[in-house]
Amino acid sequence: QVQLVESGGGLVQAGGSLRLSCAASGRTFGTAAMGWFRQAPGKERECVASMAWIGGRPSYADSVKGRFTISRDNAKNTMYLQMNNLIPEDPADYYCYADRFGNRAWGQGTQVTVSS
Numbered sequence: 001q002v003q004l005v006e007s008g009g010g011l012v013q014a015g016g017s018l019r020l021s022c023a024a025s026g027r028t029f030g031t032a033a034m035g036w037f038r039q040a041p042g043k044e045r046e047c048v049a050s051m052a053w054i055g056g057r058p059s060y061a062d063s064v065k066g067r068f069t070i071s072r073d074n075a076k077n078t079m080y081l082q083m084n085n086l087i088p089e090d091p092a093d094y095y096c097y098a099d100r101f102g103n104r105a106w107g108q109g110t111q112v113t114v115s116s
Contacts, residue, residue, distance in 0.1 A: 002026045002098050002105045009094060009110030012086055016114075020081040022096030022107050028077060033099040035059075035070065036081045038092040038112075045095075049081060063089065086114045 008020040020036070035050030049070040051058045058070045064083075072079040079096060091114045096107040 001103065002028050002031065002100055004096050004098060004105050004107035006094070006096055006107035006110040009112050011113045011115055014086060014088065014114050014116040016086055017082070017084045018086065018112060020083065020094055020096070020110055020112075021078055022080070023076070023078045024098060025077070027100070028098070031098050031100045034072070034079050035097055037095045037097065038090075039095070040092040043092075048094075083112070086112075088114055088116070090114055 002024050003026045005023045006020060008018060010018065012018050031053045033050060033052050035047060037045050037047050039045040046061060048061045048064045049058060049068055051070050060068060067083065067085045069082040083090065091112055093109045093111050095109045098105045
């Protein structure tokens with residue numbers, strides 16, 4: 001199974017930017033889709049961005065559309081979530097995922113905090 005390790009979370013000022021990384025190891029061949037969820041305390045998990053492995057167009061939640069960008073670097077076996085213009089609604093634990101042959105692997109989560 002693919003293993004996902006996240007990094008890049010932290011504290012940023014409102015209006016600032018962060019880039020989350022999700023590095024994959026293990027069996028990554030056959031990955032069909034990948035993306036990012038977030039979950040804030042007391043709230044349901046929300047898928048904020050996703051994309052298909054082959055020629056997929058990114059899809060974004062309305063809450064982040066225009067501010068977040070999902071991307072991947074195949075050479076580094078890593079996907080990213082670029083978060084710009086962070087607002088008070090964005091703080092949460094962010095989890096990357098990868099779907100492979102019907103199984104979903106999850107990153108361990110990375111926390112994003114926004115200060116003002």
